[in-house]
Amino acid sequence: QVTLRESGPALVKPTQTLTLTCTFSGFSLTTSGMCVSWIRQPPGKALEWLALIDWGDDKYYNTSLKTRLTISKDTSKKQVVLTMTNVDPVDTATYYCARTQHYNWGFDYWGQGTLVTVSS
Amino acid sequence: SYVVTQPPSVSVAPGKTARFTCGGNNIESKSVHWYQQKPGQAPVPVIYFDTDRPSGIPERFSASNSGNTATLTISRVEAGDEADYYCQVWDTNSDQWVFGGGTKLTVL
Numbered sequence: 001q002v003t004l005r006e007s008g009p010a011l012v013k014p015t016q017t018l019t020l021t022c023t024f025s026g027f028s029l030t031t032s033g034m035c036v037s038w039i040r041q042p043p044g045k046a047l048e049w050l051a052l053i054d055w056g057d058d059k060y061y062n063t064s065l066k067t068r069l070t071i072s073k074d075t076s077k078k079q080v081v082l083t084m085t086n087v088d089p090v091d092t093a094t095y096y097c098a099r100t101q102h103y104n105w106g107f108d109y110w111g112q113g114t115l116v117t118v119s120s
Numbered sequence: 121s122y123v124v125t126q127p128p129s130v131s132v133a134p135g136k137t138a139r140f141t142c143g144g145n146n147i148e149s150k151s152v153h154w155y156q157q158k159p160g161q162a163p164v165p166v167i168y169f170d171t172d173r174p175s176g177i178p179e180r181f182s183a184s185n186s187g188n189t190a191t192l193t194i195s196r197v198e199a200g201d202e203a204d205y206y207c208q209v210w211d212t213n214s215d216q217w218v219f220g221g222g223t224k225l226t227v228l
Binding site for chain 2: 037039046047048052060061062096103104105107108110112113
């Protein structure tokens with residue numbers, strides 16, 4: 001059974017660094033083709049893809065946010081971590097992680113999401 | 121980077137057919153995935169690779185992709201289909217995923 005679960009702070013202050021963790025089970029991120037992405041959704045707005053890491057540790061980022069994002073994985077802990085620097089209130093959103101079994105395959109499993117509010 | 125465009129809303133009476141468009145330059149050359157998102161829930165895939173329904177998705181959900189427009193169709197719409205629907209493509213030029221802005225389905 002594949003599951004993903006996001007965790008992280010519910011509230012961060014502007015200019016701080018946000019660190020989110022996706023803990024998954026039911027699959028291995030060492031399996032050829034496997035990828036985990038982070039996606040966010042501001043309240044009442046659309047989905048926005050943020051970053052992807054693949055089984056070979058290649059990383060891809062949303063070009064408009066690339067300078068602020070870092071994605072990494074710990075395969076032994078079955079975790080994918082996203083850090084976002086210099087957060088702003090516009091980064092307030094529900095953050096999801098999701099799995100794909102290859103780059104251009106759809107996201108077949110999603111976490112339930114975690115709401116992060118950026119406010120002083 | 122690649123842009124996909126969705127109309128903000130679609131309204132349809134129960135039992136009728138709802139169509140959602142996803143526009144993009146030569147989108148037929150890309151694989152389009154579709155997601156359903158109900159309030160307070162994570163998105164759920166309803167179509168993979170232009171036309172493939174994941175297991176558990178009713179046959180009422182179908183899709184196509186031609187030219188500059190991909191289309192998701194829901195036949196015999198039910199009240200439970202009320203949700204936001206998003207299309208998604210992988211942009212090979214910039215190596216990133218792109219989501220459309222989503223279309224809200226209202227069942228009248």
